[in-house]
Amino acid sequence: MRKIVVHMMLSLDGYFEGPDHDLSWHRVDEELHAHFNEQLATQSAFLEGRVSYELMETFWPTADQNPDHPPTMREFAGIWRAVPKIVFSRTLQQVGPNASLRTEVDADEIRALKQQPGGDMTLGGVDLVETFRRMDLVDEYRLYVNPVVIGRGRRLFETADDPTDLELVENRRFGNGVVLLRYAVRRAQVSTSSG
Structure with a gap:
């Protein structure tokens, strides 16, 4: 079964972006970018909210055409x-090549996608992440904690109002001080035995 994986950079104090959508504090060097490429190249789909999609789509489709970009950036463009x-957007009318548009999250459709063969699916966009979390569709969180406190901005779990039980399944420190904390979502086991 394919998993839905949240892949997110965070500050030590839990923000995914600073004021005015500031991401300049993200510490992505060649080692970390190579790791991202290795992880994301195996994905069967990117599930994106409008803001994340537009941010990515304005830069990455042609990033490999700039010879000044490092090899890892050019690789990620591909x-x-x-x-x-x-x-997922209620306002976009069309999306680019190799993309399809949904106006809302249909939990049954997502569960059916998870049953298909192939690599895991990466979930991006904090509002979309919260929608998937509330619907119990997220299977794993890969949180890349940057060694910086930014003090204000938007937090990843800002609107969460009920607990999600997690199990730490991996941690890794990168040379630039970023730490990967990979958590699997713990779900109650359904008993199939009859009494």
Whole structure:
């Protein structure tokens, strides 16, 4: 079964972006970018909210045409183009190549997608992440904690109002001080035995 994986950069104090959508504090060097490429190249789909999709789509489709970009950035441009995208938006009228548009999250459709063969699916966009979390559709969180406190901005779990039980399944420190904390969502086991 394919998993839905949240792949998110965070500050030590839990923000995914600073004021005015500031991401300048993200510490992405060649080692970390190579790791991202390795992880994301195996994905069967990118599930994106409108803001995340538009941010990515304005830069990545042609990023490999700039010879000044490092090899890992040029490599990711190809990954971005190759991996199918499902974009969730009520305002977009169309999306780019290799992308399809949904106006809302249909939990049954997502569960059916998870049953198909192939690589896991990466979930992007904090509002979309919260929608999937509330519907119990997220299977794993890959949180990349940056060694910086930014003090204000938007938090990943800002609107969460009920607990999600997690199990730490991996941690890894990168040379630039970023730490990966990979959590699997713990779900209650359904008993199939009859009494």
